[in-house]
Amino acid sequence: MFAAPLLASFASLPTLGYRPFLDPLPLETYWLLLMPPMAIAIALVYKTIKLDSLEQLPRQAALLAVQIVAFMAMAAVGLWLITEIF
Amino acid sequence: MTSSEPPSEQAWRFDAALATWFMPGVGHMFLGESRRGAILGLTILILWIAGFLIGGVSVFDRTDHPLMFVCQVFFAPSAVADQALQRILKTGPGDPLPSGHPAYEPSFGRVNEQGVLYTALAGMLNLLAILDVIHRDPHRRRSDNPNVGTTLDLAARPAASGSGTDGSSGSGSGSGGGGGGVA
Numbered sequence: 001m002f003a004a005p006l007l008a009s010f011a012s013l014p015t016l017g018y019r020p021f022l023d024p025l026p027l028e029t030y031w032l033l034l035m036p037p038m039a040i041a042i043a044l045v046y047k048t049i050k051l052d053s054l055e056q057l058p059r060q061a062a063l064l065a066v067q068i069v070a071f072m073a074m075a076a077v078g079l080w081l082i083t084e085i086f
Numbered sequence: 087m088t089s090s091e092p093p094s095e096q097a098w099r100f101d102a103a104l105a106t107w108f109m110p111g112v113g114h115m116f117l118g119e120s121r122r123g124a125i126l127g128l129t130i131l132i133l134w135i136a137g138f139l140i141g142g143v144s145v146f147d148r149t150d151h152p153l154m155f156v157c158q159v160f161f162a163p164s165a166v167a168d169q170a171l172q173r174i175l176k177t178g179p180g181d182p183l184p185s186g187h188p189a190y191e192p193s194f195g196r197v198n199e200q201g202v203l204y205t206a207l208a209g210m211l212n213l214l215a216i217l218d219v220i221h222r223d224p225h226r227r228r229s230d231n232p233n234v235g236t237t238l239d240l241a242a243r244p245a246a247s248g249s250g251t252d253g254s255s256g257s258g259s260g261s262g263g264g265g266g267g268v269a
Contacts, residue, residue: 024193031196
């Protein structure tokens with residue numbers, strides 16, 4: 001019953017297997033999801049260097065990551081509005 | 087009041103900076119900040135590997151995007167990956183190997199952008215770590231080091247804390263265990 005769609009999905013796979021570090025990942029449509037991990041990494045490294053005590057690190061890094069994502073979203077909305085208006 | 091303190095033990099740590107260039111966080115570990123170094127190393131390494139996986143080896147192409155490569159090269163393995171791409175994999179633009187399989191598949195569009203961005207960001211964050219470790223005073227800012235404020239720390243410290251004429255700097259460094267948490 002499920003064999004036909006399964007075989008069809010296998011047939012649509014590329015003949016060559018994915019080779020890590022040599023071939024790119026098929027993430028064309030998910031590129032926006034890759035932004036939050038980047039913001040988290042920036043916040044984590046910055047706060048790790050900046051803070052004297054690492055006790056506050058998770059909270060401070062999370063706060064900074066949220067701020068980065070929020071300001072990026074605000075900038076995106078602002079730029080989108082500019083393109084829509086002008 | 088800080089001008090009276092002699093800059094005795096704070097030196098330029100080029101060895102730690104060089105170690106950080108090769109492997110993020112190792113320089114901080116040299117200075118005794120293992121936890122800080124581990125967090126830095128893991129974060130930057132994961133970011134770099136993620137970019138490498140997302141875009142493939144073609145994200146390290148100094149002929150394709152030289153300015154981004156300048157950012158990437160602040161993490162030394164990026165230069166190794168670029169050399170592998172230029173000398174081994176890139177026999178020609180898109181030339182296949184004798185086996186018929188392409189040596190690598192170049193990435194395009196958003197995937198390439200994200201891969202380049204991740205690896206370039208890893209390089210820039212590693213530059214931050216290098217700049218931090220190259221002139222980091224191991225006694226002034228640390229409060230997570232178990233030796234700070236203990237007899238081991240005071241014994242290792244030269245006359246800087248003892249000769250502190252002002253009470254604030256002397257007590258600030260001397261009571262590092264208690265004051266360090268506040269600072």
